[in-house]
Amino acid sequence: MKQIHTIPALRAFRKQASHPIAFVPTMGALHIGHAALLDHARKLVGNRGTVIVSIFVNPTQFGPNEDYLKYPRTPDEDLALCRQHHADAAFLPDVASIYEPDASTYVEETSLSAGFCGASRPGHFRGVATVVVKLFNLIQPDFAIFGEKDWQQLTIIRRVVRDLFLPIRIEAVPTVREPDGLACSSRNRYLSPSERAAAPAIYKALSETAALAANGETSTAILRNHLLNLLNAIPNASTDYAEIADEQTLQVPDHILRPARALVAVRFPSARLIDNFPILPPQSHSRHSSP
Numbered sequence: 001m002k003q004i005h006t007i008p009a010l011r012a013f014r015k016q017a018s019h020p021i022a023f024v025p026t027m028g029a030l031h032i033g034h035a036a037l038l039d040h041a042r043k044l045v046g047n048r049g050t051v052i053v054s055i056f057v058n059p060t061q062f063g064p065n066e067d068y069l070k071y072p073r074t075p076d077e078d079l080a081l082c083r084q085h086h087a088d089a090a091f092l093p094d095v096a097s098i099y100e101p102d103a104s105t106y107v108e109e110t111s112l113s114a115g116f117c118g119a120s121r122p123g124h125f126r127g128v129a130t131v132v133v134k135l136f137n138l139i140q141p142d143f144a145i146f147g148e149k150d151w152q153q154l155t156i157i158r159r160v161v162r163d164l165f166l167p168i169r170i171e172a173v174p175t176v177r178e179p180d181g182l183a184c185s186s187r188n189r190y191l192s193p194s195e196r197a198a199a200p201a202i203y204k205a206l207s208e209t210a211a212l213a214a215n216g217e218t219s220t221a222i223l224r225n226h227l228l229n230l231l232n233a234i235p236n237a238s239t240d241y242a243e244i245a246d247e248q249t250l251q252v253p254d255h256i257l258r259p260a261r262a263l264v265a266v267r268f269p270s271a272r273l274i275d276n277f278p279i280l281p282p283q284s285h286s287r288h289s290s291p
Contacts, residue, residue, distance in 0.1 A: 001082060002089040010091055010138055017050040017088070022171075023141035025132060028055040029072035029186035030081045033176040037145045038085035040173050044143050053082050054091040054135055056098065060106075061127030072186055091139070098134060106130045109163075112156045112250050116263055117274065120240050128153060129160050136166055144168050149175040149183050151261050151276040155250060175275070177203065183275045190271035198235050199266075199273060205230035206262050206277035209244075213279045218255040220244040223279065227262055240265035240272065244279055256281045 004010045014021075022041035026034055041051045055078050062068035075092065082090050106126050112118075113125035136144065146154045158170050176184045181203030182196075191199060209227040217223060223244050231239045245252050247259045260279040265272060 001079070001087055003079065004089055004091045005093060005097075007093070007097055007138060010093075013089055014052075014139060017052075018048055020045045020049045020142035021139065022049065022051050022143040022145060023135070023139050024051070024053040024087075024145050025135055026053060026055055026078075027057045027071065027186065028078050029074050029189070030055075030078045031184050031186065031188075033147055033149065033184035035081060035085050036173050036176050037147060038082065038087055040171060041143065041145050042086045044145075044171065050089070051087045052089045052091060052139055052141065053087045054093075054139075055079075056091075056093055056131070056135075058098075058127060058131040059095060060099070060130060061124050063121055063123065066121070067187075067190075072189060091135075098131065107133045107160060107164075109156050109159055112152065112159055115250065116152050116241055116243065116245075117150075117265060118152070120265060125153070125156055129156060132157055133160065133164070133166075136161075136168060141168055143171050145171045145173060147175060148172050149185070149276070150274060151247075151263060152250065155248070181207070183273070185273060187271045187273065191268060192270055195236065195268040195270055198237060199268070201234045202231065202264060202266050202273060202275050203277075205234075206264065206275060209262050210277050210279055213256055214282075216282050218257070218281065220253055220256060220260075223256070223262070227264070231264060231266060234266065236268060238267045240267055247278070 004013055022045045024037045024041050057071050059068055107129040108126045109129055118125050154172055161168055161170055180200040182200045205227055209223055212226055213223055228242045231242055242264045243252055244260050244262050247261050261276045262279050263276045265274045
């Protein structure tokens with residue numbers, strides 16, 4: 001696997017790379033969820049194609065009081081995981097390579113990013129969209145692979161690609177979870193032992209809410225209140241948001257008539273965790289269970 005640190009070196013590698021090219025953007029601190037993204041990328045392009053992963057902690061998606069400086073950076077372990085999962089190249093730029101000192105151009109999606117994490121973290125998705133488009137322009141992949149754990153981010157990236165006519169197919173990989181249901185996240189390592197013991201209740205609340213919908217409940221207000229009550233019972237945690245939104249538009253309907261997602265963010269003293277779970281209308285469950 002080739003390690004690349006500069007844009008000229010990346011462009012030289014890209015020029016001779018075998019197609020198709022699959023790209024996995026990350027901020028490092030890689031875990032089994034990222035391994036699933038890399039495995040999917042390799043499956044897409046086969047042995048003849050090229051898998052490129054980026055490892056870059058993007059400063060523009062962090063707010064002034066967030067964890068940019070303490071965000072875990074584990075380059076040696078990250079590179080080992082990339083090799084193990086058959087990446088062909090890892091791009092590890094420094095901040096100066098990605099952002100000129102007087103950079104003044106940003107990419108901003110203005111609809112899907114308005115609520116949820118966009119409301120809780122102003123400017124976050126502008127930073128995400130900007131760095132992703134920069135990396136897309138540098139790598140020019142055929143495929144880009146994202147996890148479903150950050151459903152809002154995935155939806156925004158799909159919209160950016162559509163609106164800017166970028167010739168890239170966005171591939172989504174289902175959320176990878178620990179055996180107790182906790183969604184894999186680089187920030188899980190922040191959790192204290194007691195917080196880690198409590199955190200799987202997030203998944204339990206989501207799955208119980210999905211079960212309520214599967215049993216025929218379509219009112220988003222009832223589903224949301226059920227979800228919120230379960231989340232509010234988690235020890236030493238507070239709910240940043242909990243909502244039931246349309247999977248594609250992220251709008252909150254009165255009733256579940258199309259596939260939706262339960263979207264949550266929960267704050268522990270040591271970490272803010274996000275998760276989501278599909279909420280299907282009753283007829284979808286009926287069709288799914290039909291022979």
